[in-house]
Amino acid sequence: MLKRILGSYSQGKRGPLLICSTGLHGNEWAGVNAMELLLQILEDELVTNPTFTFHGKLVAIAGNLPALNVKKRYINCDLNRIWSQRNFDNPGNEAEFGEMMKLKEVIDDLILEWGGEDVYLLDLHTTTAKGGIFSLPTTEVESIKIAETMHAPIILGLVEKLNGTMIKYYAGRTDAHITALVFEAGQHDDNLSINRAIAAVINCMRTIGAVAADDIENRFDQLLIDYSRDLPKMANFLYGHHIAPDDHFVMKPGYLNFDRICKNEVLANDRYGEIISKYEGMILMPHYQTQGDDGFFIIKEVESHQII
Ligand SMILES: [Zn+2]
Numbered sequence: 001m002l003k004r005i006l007g008s009y010s011q012g013k014r015g016p017l018l019i020c021s022t023g024l025h026g027n028e029w030a031g032v033n034a035m036e037l038l039l040q041i042l043e044d045e046l047v048t049n050p051t052f053t054f055h056g057k058l059v060a061i062a063g064n065l066p067a068l069n070v071k072k073r074y075i076n077c078d079l080n081r082i083w084s085q086r087n088f089d090n091p092g093n094e095a096e097f098g099e100m101m102k103l104k105e106v107i108d109d110l111i112l113e114w115g116g117e118d119v120y121l122l123d124l125h126t127t128t129a130k131g132g133i134f135s136l137p138t139t140e141v142e143s144i145k146i147a148e149t150m151h152a153p154i155i156l157g158l159v160e161k162l163n164g165t166m167i168k169y170y171a172g173r174t175d176a177h178i179t180a181l182v183f184e185a186g187q188h189d190d191n192l193s194i195n196r197a198i199a200a201v202i203n204c205m206r207t208i209g210a211v212a213a214d215d216i217e218n219r220f221d222q223l224l225i226d227y228s229r230d231l232p233k234m235a236n237f238l239y240g241h242h243i244a245p246d247d248h249f250v251m252k253p254g255y256l257n258f259d260r261i262c263k264n265e266v267l268a269n270d271r272y273g274e275i276i277s278k279y280e281g282m283i284l285m286p287h288y289q290t291q292g293d294d295g296f297f298i299i300k301e302v303e304s305h306q307i308i
Pocket residue numbers: 024025028125126
């Protein structure tokens with residue numbers, strides 16, 4: 001039986017608190033597996049590297065436990081779209097509202113214990129379509145700085161666009177300083193997604209000063225570097241297609257993340273007819289699953305930090 005706190009690592013030295021959340025979507029097990037392996041890698045490091053020093057604390061947590069148990073994105077509703085003060089004050093009866101309140105209590109306690117400063121929240125996900133390796137920072141400089149070390153395309157503006165996500169809530173907290181971002185490690189069932197998630201967390205631990213660059217061999221980092229070679233370094237969010245209930249949305253088959261699309265290209269169909277792209281750009285997270293109401297996103301490559 002999966003526990004809410006998958007594990008933690010600390011040597012009792014001062015430093016940042018890094019909370020890695022996994023499985024907010026129950027069909028995304030790669031993050032869970034990655035954190036269990038990484039915690040073991042950290043435990044083993046001292047055996048071969050007696051001078052290994054870890055500053056601060058790493059805590060790995062699991063999100064939607066009932067959905068993870070049945071490997072579904074969610075039971076009643078998307079746990080990563082309901083984080084709001086209104087829902088905390090008056091949570092619904094759906095399974096995910098209970099999960100949100102339990103998750104929030106665990107994370108809030110960790111933040112409080114750390115004094116609300118030097119706190120980082122890295123939310124690990126995977127995608128249905130292949131090729132989905134990217135990071136989603138907030139507009140905060142520190143968040144973008146961490147994303148830049150993850151050797152994966154950085155998508156700007158999507159965190160701001162999506163309402164009710166966990167990291168948007170925590171990044172917006174005014175009573176604590178929390179640097180938050182999302183890392184998408186690849187396709188749900190691709191075993192390499194586990195390795196890429198491990199590599200991203202190690203890079204994050206280095207950037208925030210938890211571990212020195214020489215410690216913990218990051219043997220999976222080359223996977224990220226190789227995979228991202230032909231992908232844009234940075235892209236701006238342009239458009240998101242929302243699926244309403246009974247839309248009968250069907251994505252055209254065969255799209256991969258970062259596939260280039262033309263203006264006026266037919267991307268999908270629903271009960272109103274063809275859904276045509278208003279933009280030239282690249283496709284992100286095309287909807288090839290039965291659950292969820294994000295149809296697809298369109299992004300545009302940028303040369304520098306042009307946040308829209
Ligand atoms: Zn997800």
